[in-house]
Amino acid sequence: MARELAELNAEGILLAGAGRAILLQLADPAVGRGVAENSTFTDRPINRLKGTLTYVYAVTYGTEEQVKEVRRRVNRAHIPVRRDADDTSPGYNAYDPELQLWVTATLYDTALTIIEKIYGPLDDESADAMYQDYARLGTALQLPPGKWPKDREEFNRYYEERMANLRASDAAVRVGRGLLYPKRAALWYRAIMPFARFLTAGLLPDQLRQDFGLPWSGRHERRFHRTMKVLAVTYPKLPQGIRHWFKNYCLNELESSPRRAVNA
Secondary structure, three states: OHHHHHHHHHOHHHHHHHHHHHHHHHHOHHHHHHHHHHOOOOOOHHHHHHHHHHHHHHHHHOOHHHHHHHHHHHHHHHOOOEEOOOOOOOOEEOOOHHHHHHHHHHHHHHHHHHHHHHHOOOOHHHHHHHHHHHHHHHHOOOOOHHHOOOOHHHHHHHHHHHHHOOOOOHHHHHHHHHHHOOOOOOHHHHHHHHHHHHHHHHHOOHHHHHHOOOOOOHHHHHHHHHHHHHHHHHHHHOOHHHHOHHHHHHHHHHHHOOOOOOOO
């Protein structure tokens, strides 16, 4: 697995975890409020997903100019996402290091979850290297280097503590349901959403499945495990050009459209 590490973030199968990562982020109260009050997320979910993944791909595989461009885009999108605390809201700030830490943590944990379901557990060397790759994703934007847990053990303590108390607010549920059950998205997007909802539900902890109203049962659980076993057998056999297509597409578009703004 170590020789394949440089390719892991390029794997298209990571898209299977996109819904999980987004719902985990929304379940943070401040993130949920900020997205609900400032984002066109539910109107243009593909734009948001593409913007996030373009950032991941640029930081991991892009040129210095591509990294500068995605940082500029995301910074510009984050500028209006702030509100001072008042009688009706505790407030939020997209530049809050704690929120940046949580967003990066959800991307890392989701990527690791998907990779290990498809390729099996990583050895320690590969797991440490992947962990440091995700530290770069946070620090390349606003996360102070000292905020990222120093190693995987410290990260696991942080993550388990956060997950133990994570509950989706009403605002987060409204945004999440809008994403899961889109009304104005393209026909092809709506067509794939039943399967996307199924994968998302299978990858979430039970409490958040309940919070976001995702049905789950023993039958769902068995089907989910069968699905992941099939993907683990079939996906790695696909040609690399297919497995890395979305990464290449995002970087090519970033190169050809250097001033197109990321959607918040």
